[in-house]
Amino acid sequence: MDNFEIYDNAFQTLSLMVMMIVSGAAGLKYSSRKLVVLACAYGSIMLGTLFYMLHLTIIGDIPRIFYVSEISWMAGYLFFLFLVTLRHEWKKATLQPVPAMLALGTVAASVHSEVMGNSVLMSLAFGATAGAIVYISSVRLRCARLSGTPAAAFDGMMIAVVILQILVYFVSEYISDFSTFNLYFAIDILFTISLCSLFWMIRREVRQP
Amino acid sequence: MTYIENVFICISVPLLLSLLLVKGAQRKYTLLLCIGMGICMVSAYVNSYFMVLYQVDGVTAAIEISPVCEEILKLVPLLFYILIFEPEPKEITPAAISVAVGFATFENVCYLSENGAGNFTFLLIRGMSAGAIHILCGIAVGYGIAYVFRQRWLAVTGTVGILGACIVFHAIYNLLVTAEGVWRTIGYMFPSVLILGIFGLRLLLPKIHIRLE
Numbered sequence: 001m002d003n004f005e006i007y008d009n010a011f012q013t014l015s016l017m018v019m020m021i022v023s024g025a026a027g028l029k030y031s032s033r034k035l036v037v038l039a040c041a042y043g044s045i046m047l048g049t050l051f052y053m054l055h056l057t058i059i060g061d062i063p064r065i066f067y068v069s070e071i072s073w074m075a076g077y078l079f080f081l082f083l084v085t086l087r088h089e090w091k092k093a094t095l096q097p098v099p100a101m102l103a104l105g106t107v108a109a110s111v112h113s114e115v116m117g118n119s120v121l122m123s124l125a126f127g128a129t130a131g132a133i134v135y136i137s138s139v140r141l142r143c144a145r146l147s148g149t150p151a152a153a154f155d156g157m158m159i160a161v162v163i164l165q166i167l168v169y170f171v172s173e174y175i176s177d178f179s180t181f182n183l184y185f186a187i188d189i190l191f192t193i194s195l196c197s198l199f200w201m202i203r204r205e206v207r208q209p
Numbered sequence: 210m211t212y213i214e215n216v217f218i219c220i221s222v223p224l225l226l227s228l229l230l231v232k233g234a235q236r237k238y239t240l241l242l243c244i245g246m247g248i249c250m251v252s253a254y255v256n257s258y259f260m261v262l263y264q265v266d267g268v269t270a271a272i273e274i275s276p277v278c279e280e281i282l283k284l285v286p287l288l289f290y291i292l293i294f295e296p297e298p299k300e301i302t303p304a305a306i307s308v309a310v311g312f313a314t315f316e317n318v319c320y321l322s323e324n325g326a327g328n329f330t331f332l333l334i335r336g337m338s339a340g341a342i343h344i345l346c347g348i349a350v351g352y353g354i355a356y357v358f359r360q361r362w363l364a365v366t367g368t369v370g371i372l373g374a375c376i377v378f379h380a381i382y383n384l385l386v387t388a389e390g391v392w393r394t395i396g397y398m399f400p401s402v403l404i405l406g407i408f409g410l411r412l413l414l415p416k417i418h419i420r421l422e
Contacts, residue, residue: 028414036357037367044370047377054381055272058388066273068380075373082366 005178008185009053012192016046019196026199032206034086038199041079045195048072070116070126077129084136084158087205099138103131106162113169130162154201157194164191216318217250238307244286245311252282252312253319268387276379280346283308284372291354298355305351306344313343334397341400342382346375348407 020042027035052069056062063069110127111120137155144152168187175184221243228236255278260270287305290296296304317336326332353371354364385396 033357040353040357040370040374044374044377047374047381051377051381051384054384054392058384058392059272063273066277068273068276068377071277071373072377075370075377078366078370078373082363082370085363085366 003056003179004181004185006053006056008188009049009056011189013046013050013053015192015196016042016049019199020046023199023202026203026206030203030206034083034202035199035206037079037083037086038202041076041083042195042199044072044076044079048076067117067119067122070119070122074116074122074126074129077126077133080158080161081129081133081136083202084133084140084155087152087154088136088140096139096142099135099142102138102159103135106131106134106166109166109170113166113173115166115169130165134159134162152201152205154198154205157198157201161191161194161198164194167191213250213253213319213322216322217246217315220315220318221246238303241286241290241304241307242311242314245283245308245313246315247311248282248286248308249279249312249315249319252279255282271383271387272380276376276383279312280372280376280379283312283343283346284350284368287350287354288368298359301355302348302351305347305354307347309343309347310340313340316343338382338386338397338400341404342379345400345403345407346379349375349378 020039023035023042024039026032027039048069048071051072052062055069107124107127107130110116110130111123114123115130116122116126137158140152140155141159144155164187168184168191171184171187175182178184224239224243227239231239252275256270256275259274259278260267263274265274286308287301290304291301316339320335320339321332350368350371354368357367382396382400385392385399387393388396
């Protein structure tokens with residue numbers, strides 16, 4: 001059990017489980033669909049990490065046949081996509097070049113870093129989902145800047161979460177020893193904290209009249 | 210050799226015959242129950258195909274292959290029902306539960322055919338936990354599609370998301386029950402505890418009048 005990866009996964013699982021319960025309870029309290037969807041996203045990512053950690057603990061190896069954890073993490077990002085789409089007010093369907101380039105960059109980085117394992121299909125699916133999240137969030141940030149209204153912290157944090165997720169996989173390619181604390185775990189812990197912070201940002205939006 | 214198709218016919222024929230005599234919701238849920246049992250049989254074939262394809266043992270298949278195949282196949286009849294018959298949101302969750310109950314029932318029949326029915330206590334625990342896990346997944350899918358993700362094309366994102374969550378939830382259960390000792394005990398306990406939790410919430414929620422925006 002002297003493996004830092006297990007402690008890191010346990011930290012992520014516990015943090016996200018707490019956030020899932022808090023977010024779900026707040027969603028019911030404020031009758032907010034956004035908070036319920038956020039709870040679903042936390043739940044999915046938490047379950048994926050929990051499966052990965054249990055597999056590592058019980059079987060002693062990572063899952064190698066079907067990407068079960070990756071399916072769950074992917075589900076988490078689908079919930080995030082649902083959430084950002086739910087928040088976005090769709091006006092005119094025009095493609096904005098800068099956010100589109102950012103989205104394409106996200107897709108390319110996801111496939112290059114093999115974000116969801118060796119399967120190109122899974123990495124492409126993640127890239128498309130994460131790219132859509134980055135596109136909508138950056139469109140909202142740009143619109144806020146152009147109209148002079150304060151930008152929503154959630155949009156910026158959502159882009160940061162996607163970048164950190166890709167960075168986790170990118171860094172993992174260059175690290176072979178996961179038994180001690182290193183840069184990979186520093187980024188992963190930062191990623192977990194960023195995920196948790198999304199709750200307060202959404203709750204602030206929900207509580208505003 | 211177990212002729213599971215024959216067992217399926219024996220169980221489903223009386224239920225299918227009853228469809229001639231009952232009407233309305235009873236007919237619908239009985240049919241969905243039979244479909245759930247049929248899906249269980251089909252998923253056994255699909256699981257076996259992937260087992261041979263990837264050359265894996267039963268434990269690996271139960272942990273990594275079965276949850277994916279079973280949850281995807283269980284969603285197919287429900288999606289057909291939703292897309293073709295366009296039911297009211299309140300009808301979706303019972304339909305999802307019916308498919309899940311049919312699936313869990315036939316899964317228990319398969320287990321009995323393979324391992325016998327000698328150990329009552331173990332079969333009771335296994336029956337409750339396996340039933341609970343499928344019903345929990347049914348509730349999650351049904352409630353998610355009916356109430357949370359029911360906004361036009363956005364529903365696709367939510368439905369695929371909830372499917373992914375159910376797959377890993379099911380995989381965690383399979384992983385725990387195939388392990389030994391305390392892990393197995395946790396595996397058998399947690400679905401029943403969650404079902405009780407949901408039952409408690411169901412009693413509580415109408416009192417606090419929850420309506421999503």
